[in-house]
Amino acid sequence: GENVEQHPSTLSVQEGDSAVIKCTYSDSASNYFPWYKQELGKRPQLIIDIRSNVGEKKDQRIAVTLNKTAKHFSLHITETQPEDSAVYFCAASMSTGNQFYFGTGTSLTVIP
Amino acid sequence: GAVVSQHPSWVICKSGTSVKIECRSLDFQATTMFWYRQFPKQSLMLMATSNEGSKATYEQGVEKDKFLINHASLTLSTLTVTSAHPEDSSFYICSAKRQPSVGTEAFFGQGTRLTVV
Numbered sequence: 623g624e625n626v627e628q629h630p631s632t633l634s635v636q637e638g639d640s641a642v643i644k645c646t647y648s649d650s651a652s653n654y655f656p657w658y659k660q661e662l663g664k665r666p667q668l669i670i671d672i673r674s675n676v677g678e679k680k681d682q683r684i685a686v687t688l689n690k691t692a693k694h695f696s697l698h699i700t701e702t703q704p705e706d707s708a709v710y711f712c713a714a715s716m717s718t719g720n721q722f723y724f725g726t727g728t729s730l731t732v733i734p
Numbered sequence: 735g736a737v738v739s740q741h742p743s744w745v746i747c748k749s750g751t752s753v754k755i756e757c758r759s760l761d762f763q764a765t766t767m768f769w770y771r772q773f774p775k776q777s778l779m780l781m782a783t784s785n786e787g788s789k790a791t792y793e794q795g796v797e798k799d800k801f802l803i804n805h806a807s808l809t810l811s812t813l814t815v816t817s818a819h820p821e822d823s824s825f826y827i828c829s830a831k832r833q834p835s836v837g838t839e840a841f842f843g844q845g846t847r848l849t850v851v
Contacts (some may be wrong), residue, residue, distance in 0.1 A: 665842040665843060711777060721783055724778045
């Protein structure tokens, strides 16, 4: 199956700074890449996603970039706020199925 | 967004007993649901894909006889942990997609915290 790696595992930034989380995937057939935010004890919530026919997508302070050739994609959060503190997961979905394979997660802490 | 509900939210059971966890899509039909396991501070590990009206597809290393999955209707999938052991203690979470096609959002249940004593 697909193998998704995510870095860093923990990230601390000052409020107002930017945060970047990177993921790589192994299967070139993957064509859908969502990012989920999970607060402690709660369910993961989709924050942004990108499909393989697009190189970049932005939604207010959040953006995702995709490099299909290199098989990596990144989450960018600008002007971080304390409420952005959570665990973020990237995922990849293969074109032959609906399953999501998740990265190992990044615990983001935004310091006020 | 769509609503996926899991029940129970938490359960404590004795070793050797079985526990059933339900995953329901409340406002849409889901031909496919997914079951994940999450250890503390770790990622979501896909256990199996639950297919309505047919057998579930298990990921490598997941014991199908231990983790029984039934997807009897378009809005309900169940995961039964059989003969539970303390090492089965974990956070189990399901997800469902509103549309079966690839490249669409998956919605998650709130999760079930299982503790086996």
